[in-house]
Amino acid sequence: MSVVERMSHALERLALAPASTAMLREVVHAAAAALGLKRVAIAWLGADGLLSTQAAPGPMPEALSDGVQDSWEASLVHAVRGARGSCLGMLLGCAEAPRDFSGEERRRFALFAQLAGLALERVRQGAAPVAAEGPSGCLDEAGFAARALAEAADARLRLLADVGTMLSGPVEWETAVSSVAQLAVGAFSDWCAVDFLDAHGALRRLTVRHAWPERMPRTAALEACTPERARPSAITEVVRSGRAQLLTGLGVSDPAAADGGPESEGGSLLVVPLVARHRTLGVMSFVRGPSSTPFTAADRSLAGDVAVRVGLTIDNARLLREAREAEAEARRHASRLRVLVDVDRMLAEAGLDLPAVLDVIAHKVSEVMGDGCVLQLSCEEGAFLEPVAIHHPDPEARWLLSGTVHARRQRLGDGLHGGVVLRGQAVLLPDVDAETARASGGLPEYLPFLERYGAQSLLVVPLVAKQRVFGTLGVVRDVAGGNWPYGEEDGLLLRGLAERAALAIADARAFVAVTEAVRLRDDFLSVAGHELKTPLSALRLQIQMLGRMTRDVAASQDLAQRVARAERTSERLGALVDELLDAGRITSGRLKLEREEMDLAQLTRDAVGRMTDALGRGGSEVRLIADEEVVGRWDRVRLEQVLGNLLSNAAKYGRGRPVEVRVERGGRGAVRLVVKDQGIGIAPVDQPRIFERFERAVTDRQFTGLGLGLWISREIIDAHGGSIQVHSAPGEGATFTVELPRE
Template sequence: MVPLVLGERRLGVINLVLFTPGRRYTEQETKYAEELARRVSFVVEHARLYREAQGALRARDTSLALLEAFLAASPVGMGFLDRELRYVHVNPVLATINGKTREEHLGRTVHEVLPELERSTHVEALLRGVMESGEPLLNRENVVPARPDIPPRPVRTSFFPVKVDGETLGVGVTVLDTTEEKRVEGGLRFLAEATTRLSSSLDLRATLESTARVVAEQLADYCLVDVRSEDGQRLERMAVAARQPGTSPHLEEAMRMAPPPRPGSPLWEVLKSGRPWLLSEVTEAMLDTAASQDEHLRVLRELRPRSVMMVPLIARERTLGVLTVLSLETARRYTERDLGFLEDLAWRAALAVDNATLFQQAARAVEARDEFVAIATHELRTPLSALSLQLVSLQRAVDAGNMPTPERLKQSLVMAQRQTERLEQLVNHLLDVSRISTGRLELELEEVDLSEVVRRLVMRFEEKLAEAGCVAVVDADAPVRARVDRLRVEQVLMNLLSNAMKYAPGQPVELSVARQGTEAVLGVRDYGPGISPEAQARVFERYQRASGRHSRESLGLGLYVARQLARAHGGELSVESTPGQGSLFRLRLPLG
């Protein structure tokens, strides 16, 4: 046995065996065996070292491959410059930010790769300072200058020394493209400013015009604002704005061309669905489809939109209108990101529009209230004054011992009674409005023959009908029974009959009662001047009074109270009228 020894390390043993009887190793053979063992020890050691070296190389290659993959996949630009401040390594992101290939970086200085950046920020001096001081320089805000086909890019840069065993080998660089971050910051800043601008006025038109201008400044070459009309059946183009002032003639034409309500119109689909609409690229065929008429098509072609977005203006779960933006730039196509930004801006605009609308409504309500108070004061004072004069006159006659004649006393009492009835009617209207507004209107229901109610009412009004020169024509022969509040139904009919005598003196008044299915229908027709279609929509509203000589003869509450009483019964009060041909009021009441 010959040991395998290298230095002080025992590597193994060589076994030499003789099978010849009586044969023994000679001294020379033993020396040969020891020499062989020594050389084998060297070979074994070299093989071991080779295996270890191969493993270390494989581990190094794996580490380099992982590092290379990490740098390539990093969303941050990363690079390394040697002691001479020449690029040794650049990952793809940094190459893209700098607008040069990786090969165009390697072996070159920053000045050679980006001379514009070096001249503006003196990067090499900063890198040399980091390498000499050994201290990092973190989060510096810079801008990579614009180059052909590459816009300028805001970046955040950090420099740090790279050391091994205390020796500085160069400088590492990380560069983060902050374009998206700056865009978001700018968008939020703009939205904050826009909110302030949109809220600066409570005038509806001023708010809409401000909305159009704000959107045009940020997103659009053109911006159009269409608002739903009060009846909800059409759109009104309330505001337009252009980024470039030279386009105003086309906008003035577009202002006059609010789209008609027709199926398939993108504008009306957005209004109806409450969902936004994005068209990244507009074609000529799409313009033909969107145009409502030849003149509209001509204006659209002159505007030359390339990309379009439409978003609804929604506030308090109501779609108030539609905001439309158009881009004229061939290179600019709106994206989902632009649509999201416009929706955020439209939400703020809708709140401002809703606030302006509510303010206008409140202003009109205050104006109507003030007018009503003035009218109510006048109307209440009139019967009170007449009643007071009658009483004062009678009191003076009695005090003077000059008793009025029976005929004079009767006239005074009749006059006082009329003024009292007028005063009572006005007060009752006010009380009814209060009960309706607070939900405290109560009905005392009973089985009533409506035909009898109408006949008795006409009998009570005989004298007043005669004074007005009106003849009542009653079609209420068949009994029509319903469960109603008799006094409240009489109140409605008295109001309708009084209006007929007031607005159509000297003309017949027709009253009818009929059964239609499960309803009783009571009609009051006059042959007066009639009511215009526009006024018919408002005639049942509070404080709505006639124009002309009757404008100061009522509180504008009679028909409002009458309709509310009809609805409290589960019925309805409506009107049909043609100007110049009189009016027909229909009171529908359930029979049960």
């Protein structure tokens, strides 16, 4: 009987026989007869976990139950697999004498192993008989091969379907990929390992699975099957090239043998890349021992399909993780931004009031960072730190913290805060208690607080403005009560708060310094004005007496002119002193109006009359246009002062050209006073500032003055509820318009 006939007969008997071990005897008898073997045996693990055997011809040697012995010369060994590719047992064949089997004989032995797998699967499942194929109930060799290929294709599809199901489940990707590796073991390979590239590009072992885990050697799972001794690592090459590697004839331990067994030739290694979006993410390695069929091109294709699914899963998981991390970072950034914007708003509301700014910083930082906040600034001498704001939500803790910090004034470089100022770098102490602080000696300002409230987390950052460290902002959080210690995110937030606090404090301190300087200046001017007023008044009186004497007696013309010039100079000096005194009154809020009913037109005529000589000396002719009567309630002396300033400026800057003065009734119960010259004019950029203190549009020394006249005039007009404006251009003169309400 030919080999084909024996196989067909065995298949027919298998199809018609009941589900029992008799089917296995039919297969091993057929294999022994077809290949001329002395003995063929099948060994498998039963449902009870015990080793079962079936051999032909004759009984199986007892020694086979404990392992193949040297005296029983096994020449052929092949794994027995089920329809889905899972390893069910082993088929062993022995010749009468050692001999080399041809490739055809090995292929036929593999076909009998497939028959044994079908039979063993039916034994395990207790399957009902199946009808034989073909009209005669027998299969020829081609039909048997076609059926085997169809079953293999179906098993591959089921494997891919199972892989897809596992990878799409609601589990972490590491667990899903490990499950896929476990699924591949038995159904596709004896060993399976998955390695992935971490964020630094280094290969990390995710999982390794073995068909018989209890029989794995104690060494690394794939150490024996990575052919590094004979050629470059296949795994490294696959990672580098992104192309699969299939290596056969390797020296690997037989996974079916106890403790791995000795190395023998015939194992195969299949390494496929895990690729997604044209990027290699890692590799999957599959190993079959010598007792299993070597990997084929079809296996390589199947492994590639599995790897594609695994690669997409890893990539999607990474993208999801990155998206979640980005979302979390965006939320953290938005939260920080909201806090910073809120602090900016509160600091803006505090303005340049330094105590208010310090209070806002201490309270808001304490609220956001929890629990306590300590704000210290370098003193004017620059050698010490001064606590300027301390806050804690617990009044008792605030009292203790404030007392201990104030009691231990620190030099720059000493203690926690002093060291931060000296080095200009933040300091984070995640968890510090009294014992640690006492041992280090570097936290004297916090020691009583730590002794009272237990372990704390401390974070101190420098306050920097214009590249100069001028203080510290520190926070303290109770970790003894279970709160999280400060970390990197807290450091980022506190540095952002410190930047805003530093700018606000620097601006407020600068404003305080400027305000103090202005106050000192105004005090000096006020004192100087009063000190000058008395001797100047006496001087003017003496000059006036000399003037009368020169007119009463026959004096030389030269003496009379000198006395007249001295009188004019004293008047001008008196006007300057009066301006200084008025500046002091206005700054201190002591400018008072004495309102009375008066005629502005007549007041203007009188003022022009008094200024005729001054205007005449400048060569300017005055043309007055005024209604007969413009009556209202104003301060006569102060409006005379305004008119004097405007006419004086017209004479000074008018270049000897005519000056026009108009007094007229305006709309809505207002009156208008206009003084227009044809002098040098004022540039638009200078027009806003000429109404400020000590500001002048012209710095030429030929034009004298303190730069107070227009500022005083504006303050007087504002006090009356009116306004003053200028319209001018260089070389086209200037027009000053005063609007005054009647009341």
